[in-house]
Amino acid sequence: MEVFLFAVGAALSLAGGLGVVAARQPVHSALSLLVVLGSLAILYLTLAAEFLAVLQVIVYAGAIVVLFLFVIMLLHTRTPESRPSRVGGQWALAVPLGLALWAGLSAAVWGLPGARRDLPQGFGTTESVGRELFGKFLLPFEVASLLLLVGIVAAVVLGSSPTTPAGPRPGGGDQA
């Protein structure tokens, strides 16, 4: 059962990854990315990390790819993709670099102790993840939230037009 689920998840994520690179239409690339992120959630489930799996779906599939799609749709009117591919010369570098990355990752995984350990009680549940996050990893967690806050403030500053001073613009903002 586990092997079957892993095979499905792995095959889907590979197919999705290929789709991201190969699709000519940006929206199709974003959808392929969605497949990748969804199948990663399946892989998390096979690793008994159910909380992480659900978060993966909510955060990445539910929020981030939606934003990608939004940006693509607002910026990119649908044109027949006739322009030539611009990645032609990059193949020569991409293949050896990809192989090197694969070799490095394989070596790292190979070096891990292979024995299967029994999971502690409640592994991967919301409670245990929460305890780890707000106990052992409290400082990194808070620093990360500060970093995100800085990002939000920066986005607001960049997003507000320089001509109008701070304060709500007349008309109540943009339409979607």
Add this chain to the structure above:
Amino acid sequence: MTAVVVEALLKSAVLLFVLLTATAYEVLLERKLLGRFQVRYGPNRVGPWGLLQPLADGIKLLTKEDFAPAGADRVVYVAAPVLLMTVALFVYAVIPFGPEVELFGRRVTLYLADVNTALLLVLGASSLGVYGLILGGWSSNSKYSLLGGLRSSAQVISYELSLALAVLAVVLEAGSLSLVRIVQAQEQGWFVLRQPVAFLVFFLSALAETNRAPFDLPEAEQELVAGYQTEYGGFKFVMFYIAEYLAMITQGALAATLFLGGWHGPLLPPVVWFVLKVLLFVVVLIWIRATVPRVRYDQLMGLGWKVLIPVALLNLLVSAVLLL
């Protein structure tokens, strides 16, 4: 192992049948009630009291020509309604309809799965539903569809936040994300009494999440024809419609589970109580549609971001302090 799988399959089949029938008759209920609210009869020609109307509508729609507009992105155009309906149905895997019962000499739970992240699964599924709207709007190759899709996804994303924040207050009260545990925690008192503000925020967000009047901006007929589903017809249109009406039932089921005590209630059997609560919620949604005019788009966004989210955050903070 096999017994478990067979049981789950049987339950899923029953659930699918019940849910799809319920949505069909929900449409009839809405048409009937809207008729009454507007001092007319509503559908009453097909069968006694128009009871066979959903069947007639279904057959009509299923036998229609399966078309796609010129220039549509075929794959995405078909995938969008399928995705939306699948996700809308998926939620019912974790919603508890009742406690354990004795059926054919077996202890059977009246829910498919009791997972400890059930509530997050529900929120995650609803956040995936956005894809159906946005992709349906985009792939139709029509400006009304695109604008409607963008509008509804912006609306759904915004109100998802306040919905989640309101629901978190319930999680604080129950101390669990499992919907079964949340219902069990309400045996002594419903959470709507302990968390009235959260319920209010939840209710308004649910109204906006389901794209219902007065927040039905995506389908504002005068501006957008019918929003993201403008170019859809036949079976694909049915899927959009099923998802939309299922969402009403889903929000009703969530309201019942999270705030109205789930299956708890005196005298009547638990499942009946649950269904009654969901029905009440759905009737209130229909009632509101017949009563309240549509708001403007910037009012909708302002309400979500400037009122509901701060109120929900404050409510969460106060509840957390009080519970500590």
